[in-house]
Amino acid sequence: MPFDFKKEYKEFYLPKNKPEIVTVPAANYIAVQGSGDPNEEGGAYQSAIRILYAVAYTLKMSYKTGRKIDGFFEYVVPPLEGFWWQNGVTGVDYTDKSAFHWISVIRLPDFVTKADFDWAVETASKKKKLDCSPAEFRTIDEGLCVQIMHIGSYDAEPASVAQMDAYLAQNGYENDLTASRLHHEIYLSDPRKTAPEKQKTVIRHPIKVV
Template sequence: MSLCQHLSMADTGKVDFKKTLAVYRARRGFQVVDVPDLQYLMIDGHGDPNTAVFTEAVEALYPLAYKLKFASKKTLGRDYVVMPLEGLWWAGDMDAFTAARDKSRWDWTLMIMVPDWITPRMFAEVAPAGSRVRLETLAEGRCVQTLHVGSYDDEAGVLAEMHSSFIPSRGFTMVGKHHEIYLSDRRKTEPSRLRTILRQPVRE
């Protein structure tokens, strides 16, 4: 039985994976966590997140996320809370995130986690023709993460400490892509109060 299936059976009501999956309950200070394989709606993009391209990508994800939620409740009798927006971020030179903060050089994949009982067939039935959104499983495994409270532009110092100090001090090497989980709605939250999980996959 999968992790998501086990958790859904433990709660006959609406499942909120932010509460049932420990890796969504980060705290301040760096923690080493083992992230299970999780399934996401994904869409790729490039460049500054403060642009129309980024906004259009977000607007492509959420309608599909809600259609899948309603399909799950109607056809399977399984209801769940739509998860927050997440993003994978990378660049040819990772200093683009910590020192230069050159957003024009950033590549990204925006994501929304969906339960593993959502099948490719269910996705195909709700995805519009020509959609750039895909359904894919992400395997991250061992990661270092922390809860950042504040503006996205204030992440640079935290990431520099994570990348250059904490990770090597624990005998780890960075692998994969920088991962952010946006627990706050930036449209409704003051920048100083934004809550974001910052995650980096690692290996020994």
């Protein structure tokens, strides 16, 4: 069976639908950074998603090409994730999507090196006829966080964030949202195939001890 990050690291991908504290270790990601409304047809966000998946699947299928990656094993491409912020706003204002800045990411297996990544960007660009050069190899170390499984539409996320905030206040923590520690979402449902009220999204905030 291919390695599945969601199943092997359940504490990071499948939390309960109530707040919990986790320490998230550093990991490598394919990342594309941009800004604008994620719902804009043909916009920057949708372009970023195409790039992410093109590079991700090129790496996943590398064993069927001449590219040999040391330590490679078959795996399920991890879910799409996003880090979100707006200038001058603490947290996220869901009513002003045009003001969003984002870093969209897909986790990489540890065996993928920067050289392997660069090969995948070049290969995907040629095979898909898609400029994948905006993709970056990033190491992200989230550290101490609070997270929750949000079930429902993206616009209903403030209710789950409020639960996390209340939990922090009751347990001696506070949010630590900064320019480098951002609101984080992990998308476990395909919005094209899942009713909004049934969508599952992990919401994660960086925190610190009061």
